[in-house]
């Protein structure tokens with residue numbers, strides 16, 4: 001048990017947001033059209049590809065990549081059809097959203113405890129994200145956040161330069177903010193995590209007018225409520241603070257992730 005604390009910290013950093021209490025809608029027993037709320041405990045993280053959409057994958061973590069310069073693949077590629085709904089694995093807030101020359105249209109979502117950063121890249125040309133999303137938006141596990149595509153490998157925005165349409169899914173662990181960007185980044189091999197998440201897939205339906213896909217079964221993740229409550233609290237505290245002292249520059253840098261190695 002000498003290393004208990006070490007393993008506990010490492011495994012909690014990976015799986016900490018995957019399991020817990022939550023409420024979710026399920027199809028009614030008598031009338032499957034009807035949705036019924038149930039309380040559950042267990043796996044509350046989702047596969048990043050929506051239910052019933054085919055994909056293929058293999059363990060491709062660490063293989064070399066040619067675009068730009070010699071680098072290793074720090075993620076997991078899931079090959080599928082362009083337009084396949086991409087699902088938020090864990091609840092969190094949008095930390096990055098936009099173009100990156102390696103990842104193309106990409107979205108980065110940070111877990112509320114700050115320890116996990118989820119990176120979804122090569123999203124669809126012209127219509128990459130769920131249109132309601134912006135930096136700072138809160139998403140719940142199982143929400144449709146974007147659409148699979150083949151953008152990236154170009155300094156110009158909105159260019160399809162990836163041969164095989166796929167979702168690049170990456171998972172970064174952050175024990176300390178100094179590990180967010182730079183040489184200390186920790187990206188993990190998600191192959192087995194993806195196999196595990198296959199047990200929990202979000203079923204989606206298309207809105208034919210907006211062309212947007214939505215989850216069918218809503219969820220209430222207590223982690224989201226907690227985050228929003230704390231945010232309100234902090235907001236109110238800041239207002240108080242600012243009334244009796246001169247406002248300071250909040251110093252937000254909006255730093256870009258070091259994404260060269262990831263796609």
Ligand SMILES: [Zn+2]
Pocket residue numbers: 073075076077167168169262263
């Ligand atoms: Zn990739």
